[in-house]
Amino acid sequence: KKPFYLDAFLHKGYWYYGTRREKETIHLFSEILPDCNFAIDIGSNIGYFSQYFCHLMNDSKKLIIFEPEPKNLELLRRNISCYKSIRIIEKAVSNENGTANFYVDNLTGQNSSLLSDYKVFDEVLENSGVSAEKTKIEVETITLDSFMEQEYPDEKPDFIKMDIEGAE
Numbered sequence: 144k145k146p147f148y149l150d151a152f153l154h155k156g157y158w159y160y161g162t163r164r165e166k167e168t169i170h171l172f173s174e175i176l177p178d179c180n181f182a183i184d185i186g187s188n189i190g191y192f193s194q195y196f197c198h199l200m201n202d203s204k205k206l207i208i209f210e211p212e213p214k215n216l217e218l219l220r221r222n223i224s225c226y227k228s229i230r231i232i233e234k235a236v237s238n239e240n241g242t243a244n245f246y247v248d249n250l251t252g253q254n255s256s257l258l259s260d261y262k263v264f265d266e267v268l269e270n271s272g273v274s275a276e277k278t279k280i281e282v283e284t285i286t287l288d289s290f291m292e293q294e295y296p297d298e299k300p301d302f303i304k305m306d307i308e309g310a311e
Contacts, residue, residue, distance in 0.1 A: 145194060145198075145222075145225055145226075146222075147190075147191070147194060147222055148189075148218050148221045148222055149189060149218060150218070154189065154253075169195065172192070172195065172196070172199065172304075173199060175302055176196055176199035176200055176302060177199050177200065177201075178301070179200060179204065179300075179301035179302045180200075180204045180205065180301055181204065181205040181206075181207075181295075181298060181299070181300045181301050181302075182196055182200065182204070182205070182206050182207075182300060182301060182302040182303070182304070183206075183207045183208070183209070183287070183300045183302070183303045183304070184196060184206065184207070184208040184209070184304050185208075185209045185236045185287070185303065185304065185305040185306070185307060186209065186210065186236075186304075186305060186306040186307040187208040187209060187210040187215075187219055187231075188210065188212075188215050188219070188253055188306075189215050189218040189219050189222055190208075190218070190219045190222035190223050191222075192304060192306075193206065193208050193219070193222070193223055193229060194222055194223060194226075196304075197223070197226045197228060197229060200228065202226050202227060202228050203228060204228055205228060205230075206226075206228050206229045206230070207229075207230050207232060207300075208223070208229060208230070208231055208232065209231075209232045209234060209235070209236050210231065210232075210233065211233060211234055211235040211245055211282040211283070212245070212247055212255045212282075213280075214247075215255070216231070216233060219231065232285070232290070233283070234282065234283040234284060234285045235257055235282045235283070235284045235285075235307070236284070236285060236286070236287055236290075236305070236307065237257060237284035237285070237286065238286060239284060239286060240284060240285050240286055240289055241283075241284055242281050242282065242283055242284060243257055243281070243282060243284045244257070244259065244279050244280075244281060245257055245279070245280050245281065245282040246258070246259050246261065246277045246278070246279055247277060247278050247279075247280055248276075248277050249276060249277075249278070256307070257284075257307070259277075259279075287303075
């Protein structure tokens with residue numbers, strides 16, 4: 144087992160739910176990923192699924208992860224530092240290459256989005272009982288097609304997980 148680093152308050156859903164967290168999704172991934180040689184994780188957050196993907200793929204196959212949010216990237220780098228098969232792309236996957244506004248929540252970091260009016264953040268905020276807000280930062284964006292053409296022109300991923308808070 145590899146350590147998993149998180150903020151005890153901001154990421155309380157990880158330790159509160161433990162192995163019950165997204166149980167059906169975890170089961171689905173456990174059936175798909177062992178047969179994959181090349182996977183992409185778009186919206187990696189702090190690396191919860193990225194770590195699991197490497198475990199399922201025996202850390203010997205190719206895993207590309209995309210995450211643009213600076214605070215998430217700090218923990219993400221720590222959580223995946225022991226894996227040799229992961230490559231981090233510090234950009235948001237979008238429908239165009241360039242830059243875009245990215246709305247970062249200071250509640251969990253899990254509701255940050257390219258969408259300024261991402262409704263889930265408002266719902267989480269309403270149910271959290273704490274004060275939180277969104278700030279706007281600018282991030283680099285890239286299309287998945289252009290990334291693949293530039294970096295892996297002769298390859299195709301076997302699996303893509305995309306969880307980008309409403310901007311899918």
